Amino acid sequence: MQKQRSLLALIVVLIIAAIVVIVKFPVPLGLDLQGGSQLTIQVKPNEEIKRITERELEAVQTVVENRVNGLGVSEPVIQTVGQDQILVQLPGVNDPEQAERVLGGTAQLDFRRENAESRAFVNNRQQQIQGLIAEQQKLQSAKERDEKAIAANNAQIEAKIKEITELEAKLFERTGLTGKNLKYAQATPTQGSNWSVALEFDAKGGELFAQLTKELAGTGRRLGIFLDDKPISTPVVGQEFEKTGITGGRAEITGTFDFESANELALQLRGGALPVPVEIVENRTVGATLGRDSIQRSIYAGVGGLFLVLIFMVVYYRLPGLIADVSLVIYAFLTWATFALLGVTLTLPGIAGFILSIGMAVDANVLIFERTREELRAGKSLYRSVESGFYRAFSSILDSNVTTWIACAALFWLGSGLVKGFALTLALGVAVSMFTAVTCSRTFLMLAIAIPSLRKPELYCPSLPASNKAQGAT
Amino acid sequence: MKLNINKQRSLWWGVSLSVILAGLVAMGISWQKYGAPLRPGLDFIGGTRLQLQRDCSQPENCAKPIDINAVRQVMSERGLGNSSIQLVTDESGQQGILIRTRTLNVDERTQLQQTLTKEIGAFDPKATQIDTVGPTIGQQLLSSGLIALLVSFAGITVYLSLRFQLDYAIFAIVALFHDVLITTGVFAILGLVQGTEVDSLFIVALLTITGFSVNDTVVIYDRIRETLKISPDLPIDQVVDNAVNQTLGRSINTTLTSLLPLLTLFIFGGETLKNFALALMIGFGAGVYSSLFIASTLLSFWRERTSQPQNSDQLSATSDQ
Numbered sequence: 001m002q003k004q005r006s007l008l009a010l011i012v013v014l015i016i017a018a019i020v021v022i023v024k025f026p027v028p029l030g031l032d033l034q035g036g037s038q039l040t041i042q043v044k045p046n047e048e049i050k051r052i053t054e055r056e057l058e059a060v061q062t063v064v065e066n067r068v069n070g071l072g073v074s075e076p077v078i079q080t081v082g083q084d085q086i087l088v089q090l091p092g093v094n095d096p097e098q099a100e101r102v103l104g105g106t107a108q109l110d111f112r113r114e115n116a117e118s119r120a121f122v123n124n125r126q127q128q129i130q131g132l133i134a135e136q137q138k139l140q141s142a143k144e145r146d147e148k149a150i151a152a153n154n155a156q157i158e159a160k161i162k163e164i165t166e167l168e169a170k171l172f173e174r175t176g177l178t179g180k181n182l183k184y185a186q187a188t189p190t191q192g193s194n195w196s197v198a199l200e201f202d203a204k205g206g207e208l209f210a211q212l213t214k215e216l217a218g219t220g221r222r223l224g225i226f227l228d229d230k231p232i233s234t235p236v237v238g239q240e241f242e243k244t245g246i247t248g249g250r251a252e253i254t255g256t257f258d259f260e261s262a263n264e265l266a267l268q269l270r271g272g273a274l275p276v277p278v279e280i281v282e283n284r285t286v287g288a289t290l291g292r293d294s295i296q297r298s299i300y301a302g303v304g305g306l307f308l309v310l311i312f313m314v315v316y317y318r319l320p321g322l323i324a325d326v327s328l329v330i331y332a333f334l335t336w337a338t339f340a341l342l343g344v345t346l347t348l349p350g351i352a353g354f355i356l357s358i359g360m361a362v363d364a365n366v367l368i369f370e371r372t373r374e375e376l377r378a379g380k381s382l383y384r385s386v387e388s389g390f391y392r393a394f395s396s397i398l399d400s401n402v403t404t405w406i407a408c409a410a411l412f413w414l415g416s417g418l419v420k421g422f423a424l425t426l427a428l429g430v431a432v433s434m435f436t437a438v439t440c441s442r443t444f445l446m447l448a449i450a451i452p453s454l455r456k457p458e459l460y461c462p463s464l465p466a467s468n469k470a471q472g473a474t
Numbered sequence: 475m476k477l478n479i480n481k482q483r484s485l486w487w488g489v490s491l492s493v494i495l496a497g498l499v500a501m502g503i504s505w506q507k508y509g510a511p512l513r514p515g516l517d518f519i520g521g522t523r524l525q526l527q528r529d530c531s532q533p534e535n536c537a538k539p540i541d542i543n544a545v546r547q548v549m550s551e552r553g554l555g556n557s558s559i560q561l562v563t564d565e566s567g568q569q570g571i572l573i574r575t576r577t578l579n580v581d582e583r584t585q586l587q588q589t590l591t592k593e594i595g596a597f598d599p600k601a602t603q604i605d606t607v608g609p610t611i612g613q614q615l616l617s618s619g620l621i622a623l624l625v626s627f628a629g630i631t632v633y634l635s636l637r638f639q640l641d642y643a644i645f646a647i648v649a650l651f652h653d654v655l656i657t658t659g660v661f662a663i664l665g666l667v668q669g670t671e672v673d674s675l676f677i678v679a680l681l682t683i684t685g686f687s688v689n690d691t692v693v694i695y696d697r698i699r700e701t702l703k704i705s706p707d708l709p710i711d712q713v714v715d716n717a718v719n720q721t722l723g724r725s726i727n728t729t730l731t732s733l734l735p736l737l738t739l740f741i742f743g744g745e746t747l748k749n750f751a752l753a754l755m756i757g758f759g760a761g762v763y764s765s766l767f768i769a770s771t772l773l774s775f776w777r778e779r780t781s782q783p784q785n786s787d788q789l790s791a792t793s794d795q
Contacts, residue, residue: 032746035600037604040611042608042610042611094599095599096604097580097583097584100580101580101581104580279608280579280580280606281607281608281610281611282606282607282608282611283604283605283606284604284605284606285602285603285604285605286603287598287599287600287601287602287603288600289598289600289601290525290600290601290602290603293744294744294746297742297743297744298742298743300738300742301735301738301739301741301742301743301747302735302738304735304738304741304742305734305735305736305737305738305739306735308734308735308737308738309731309734309735312727312730312731312734313731316727348746348747349675349678349747349750352739352743352747352750352751355735355736355738355739356682356732356735356736356739356754358735359731359732359733359734359735359736360686360731360732362728362731363689363728363731363732366724366727366728366731367693367724367728370721370723370724370727373723374720395696396692396693396696399637399689399692399693399696400688400689400692400693402633403630403633403634403684403685403686403688403689403692404685404686404689405685406626406629406630406633406685407626407629407630407681407682407684407685407686408685409626409629410622410623410625410626410629410681411622411626411678411681413622413625414618414619414621414622414625415618415619415622415674415678419619419622419674419675419677419678422678423678426682
């Protein structure tokens with residue numbers, strides 16, 4: 001009896017602790033319940049970096065973190081997955097498209113200078129093409145069409161165009177001034193509805209920029225601003241900068257920006273360039289309203305399921321069923337508190353796991369009570385029947401729980417994010433149920449037997465033969 | 475109620491075999507049609523699914539019902555003509571569209587959404603669901619799921635062979651395969667009949683079924699072992715029959731208490747969890763059937779054919795441990 005009392009005290013303490021935990025630590029909700037975006041970023045090798053190592057992955061992660069912070073999302077989660085993926089969770093993000101655009105680009109900014117010789121060469125070739133085209137028109141409109149000459153002329157034009165396209169790649173040469181030399185970038189309005197991106201260089205960047213602009217000023221050679229090897233702006237530097245170049249360490253990229261695109265580029269530049277290309281290979285976005293609907297549905301399903309099980313148990317198993325119900329409610333509290341304590345993020349599959357574990361939690365009690373009934377039918381006394389019910393059912397309970405754990409472990413180690421949540425909640429649920437269904441139920445049952453008015457075998461097993469009833473009561 | 479488990483062995487086996495056969499035929503047809511035994515969902519083959527709902531708080535926005543042909547038109551103009559497009563209506567009567575198409579990148583998706591907004595009205599970003607899965611990720615999800623399934627099979631075999639003798643473990647695994655086959659078979663049929671697709675949650679369901687269905691089998695085996703310990707001279711047929719009947723109440727009740735929450739999940743759980751709950755219900759049903767009628771009868775069938783005295787020796791040896 002002493003043992004029962006102290007166990008009862010322990011149970012009461014646990015329940016109080018669980019309630020405190022539930023009130024104090026809310027269980028964090030997954031993105032599918034609170035709304036938000038989950039992006040998986042695949043880091044890809046390029047010509048320079050053939051294999052993605054931990055270093056590249058970390059570098060990418062840092063840049064991604066910077067950019068996410070720039071997006072102004074509260075409590076984002078950024079973590080690496082496997083060898084070459086980064087998982088980004090953005091709870092409550094308003095504009096998932098923006099996030100995807102900002103995180104998906106490498107944003108390698110490069111300032112290049114136009115090569116004078118190449119420029120001259122291109123100009124020369126362009127003039128030649130003009131001449132050839134004029135000749136072509138003449139040939140075409142001539143009375144006697146000389147097909148041979150037309151074809152030859154066409155071939156010449158094509159060859160020149162090819163030369164130009166080949167050269168254009170070399171038209172601008174790298175200057176060593178890149179996005180790495182930036183201190184800050186910001187979207188600023190220009191005339192009308194146009195926007196530009198204002199840049200602020202660091203000390204070295206400022207020097208390089210002054211040098212570059214000094215060199216180009218007044219020559220008619222252009223300054224090429226390239227983003228990810230594509231020119232986004234190719235301004236000409238005015239003659240007035242011939243002496244000193246553009247000093248002060250500031251520049252502005254004008255182009256065809258609206259507020260959004262200017263802001264996104266500024267955001268990317270502030271966050272830094274990615275050393276390798278990336279691709280967003282998975283996007284799961286759930287609107288906040290949909291998440292709220294899911295929560296509501298889950299609550300209906302969970303509460304409904306719990307009630308059905310409670311009713312079933314008390315109808316079928318009578319007094320022990322009632323006791324199992326009490327244990328089951330304690331189970332629900334303790335499991336929820338465990339989630340809160342361990343910081344388990346609750347996802348939709350996680351809730352499913354929890355609801356499922358309610359059904360499985362009573363399994364142990366079903367095993368025990370069936371065993372108890374058998375012992376009662378075999379004519380044993382009530383106390384001994386209950387005792388041996390618990391004792392003999394235990395190996396079955398353990399076996400069945402271990403097999404569930406094996407499946408959960410496989411899911412947890414090998415499954416993806418969503419699946420992990422389910423495995424964790426189910427495994428924790430089964431573990432807690434070992435305690436509630438065995439220890440709690442047993443303690444309550446033993447206490448019930450100690451009360452004389454509850455010591456009637458028919459409360460434990462209906463339709464017991466009359467002879468057994470008398471025996472059982474003793 | 476007392477079930478004659480072993481007498482009607484051929485009936486039980488016949489029922490199982492015919493269900494499994496029907497499933498296998500359905501899987502074969504699916505293989506022809508979709509290139510996979512089950513109709514694979516977005517998770518495994520990649521693609522984009524967009525669920526959009528109009529923002530009815532804006533005046534006039536929801537005045538007209540959504541014209542699905544307008545949506546089709548927009549899609550085919552963008553070269554996405556072979557996408558699946560569905561109109562969905564939620565409980566409050568609000569209309570939305572569900573589009574399933576090839577993997578779209580962010581720019582393609584934004585443009586599509588903008589054009590659709592022009593055609594049928596502004597969407598509520600809070601009620602939008604986007605799922606984009608690249609083809610490589612799909613492969614990854616599928617293979618990690620299948621590996622998890624194999625690992626848990628192996629784990630359960632090892633555990634059961636440690637706890638019981640090897641032949642028990644083998645028949646428990648046969649029963650496990652039976653449950654998984656029946657569940658996948660039913661989903662293959664559902665895929666053909668009403669286009670039900672399987673996603674990662676389906677693999678989760680299969681794994682849960684493996685963990686759970688073996689429970690009933692273990693409980694019955696536990697009882698067989700216990701009875702054989704007490705009276706080793708009883709014929710195995712009778713031992714098995716008794717064990718199944720003694721644990722019948724438990725097997726049925728446990729399955730019931732697990733099915734009840736699943737039923738509420740199926741009714742209230744929303745699209746994502748509906749098929750998940752259904753898979754579990756089928757699997758648990760098959761699980762209790764296979765424990766009662768398949769794993770038990772296979773064991774007695776096998777033990778009848780191996781020499782009896784040797785068996786009881788073995789058993790008494792294990793019981794002494």
